[in-house]
């Protein structure tokens with residue numbers, strides 16, 4: 001039996017943020033502009049344009065619209081519904097260590113809610129980074145308006161924070177994909193990010209607390 005883990009709306013939110021986020025990183029690095037320095041990138045078929053600052057800037061704006069729209073939707077939608085599954089709980093740090101150790105074969109993994117404790121911590125971390133990225137990004141959009149003057153010092157600080165946050169976003173993305181891809185125990189979650197569903201057996205064995213909740217709600221037959 002399969003159990004629904006993500007709605008179509010949640011999948012659309014995740015993949016809009018993921019794809020536009022990856023493209024924002026690519027075009028943001030292009031604005032530095034880094035690709036011109038490493039000519040082999042410009043020689044890759046189809047990437048000849050990657051040395052053009054204004055093309056990156058335009059694309060950065062377009063992907064930022066998708067990214068921002070998905071983030072605002074995420075906050076409003078889950079805020080109004082009162083979803084708390086990914087909000088960190090007391091004791092998550094200790095339990096995350098246990099989950100991560102179990103992933104490398106040390107000790108037993110404690111039963112989890114719908115989300116693993118390390119996912120809740122990752123969500124908070126990703127949330128803080130995205131908040132800083134989007135706020136400093138919006139300040140950059142405002143200062144680019146022709147009738148707005150921003151003192152160079154403020155602009156410099158804002159740009160520095162935006163670039164540092166983008167670097168942390170890249171690191172967080174690498175860790176996020178790494179934890180999913182490298183550990184077989186997480187593969188059912190990867191599948192669920194496309195199908196929205198997981199096997200009942202997986203839920204019973206790994207997400208014992210969520211399993212009991214689903215049983216209480218009558219979503220699983222005894």
Ligand code: HEM
Pocket residue numbers: 005014017018019021022086115118119120122123126173176177180189190191192193
């Ligand atoms: C900018 C890019 C991305 C962002 C901001 C992002 C964000 C998130 C967040 C906040 C979660 C929920 C908590 C967690 O598991 O950490 C999540 C879950 C997940 N993401 Fe991503 N993600 C991104 C890219 C990706 C990519 C490229 C993949 C593909 C490998 C991926 C696969 C997953 C999976 C498998 C889950 C677990 C879902 C579950 O628990 O059922 N993500 N993502």
